[in-house]
Amino acid sequence: MPIGLERRQQTGQLRLITFSCYRRLPFLEAPEPKNTVELVIEKARQSHALTIYAYVLMPEHVHLLTSEPETRTLASFLRVLKGESSKLLKGSRDKFWQTRYYDFNTFTTGKFVEKVQYIHRNPATRGLVTGPEDYRWSSFNHYASGEPTTIQSDSQWLDRTRFAHRTKNPLMSR
Numbered sequence: 001m002p003i004g005l006e007r008r009q010q011t012g013q014l015r016l017i018t019f020s021c022y023r024r025l026p027f028l029e030a031p032e033p034k035n036t037v038e039l040v041i042e043k044a045r046q047s048h049a050l051t052i053y054a055y056v057l058m059p060e061h062v063h064l065l066t067s068e069p070e071t072r073t074l075a076s077f078l079r080v081l082k083g084e085s086s087k088l089l090k091g092s093r094d095k096f097w098q099t100r101y102y103d104f105n106t107f108t109t110g111k112f113v114e115k116v117q118y119i120h121r122n123p124a125t126r127g128l129v130t131g132p133e134d135y136r137w138s139s140f141n142h143y144a145s146g147e148p149t150t151i152q153s154d155s156q157w158l159d160r161t162r163f164a165h166r167t168k169n170p171l172m173s174r
Contacts, residue, residue: 014053016115017064019078019101026059027089027096034137037062037085038150044081048072051154054116056123057137063119065106074103116143 021027028034034057041064045052049070056063069077078101086096106112120143123135132140139153 013068014106014112015066015068015074016104016106016119017066017074017078017101018061018103019082020061020098022093022095022098024060024098027093028057028062029059031136033089035150036088038137040081040085040088042151044077044084045151047080048077050074050077052139052151053112053154054119054139054143055151055153056119056135056139058122058126059128063122065112065115065119 028037037057041052041055041062051067052064053067054063054065066074066077068074082097090096104115106115120132120138120140123129123138124132129135132138133144139149139151141147142149142153
């Protein structure tokens, strides 16, 4: 983040977060590192009590559309996520992640939809796959079908599951 810009931490605020591998090198190109990062993101999501609305893991960067953490700060969430994944993945490298990250406050429904679409289309736009449904390391298939992913992301499917659980109505969980 450029010097002089201020991050605004507000409970309930939605944020698009982008963080990159060191020098934007494709450390997440192979499936194994992406799988590891997914597991670490989910663990950090749970420990920080934040909601992830959309995500994608690209070969050299990650996008997350999240709420502010309920229990700690966004900086703490990213510090845990980057620290844990670095320990597991860095090997002989000096660094795995860039130190800084980009964040964008998402204030309106229109911006929310725009950012979800951007995140989900990113792999196809980059030519990694034909369509977003073909990319495994994204929340797209959860949005499209309710198929669970390693990282729990909030969507209409999760809302239906919560409602079915609260009302004990098995028809609503389909």
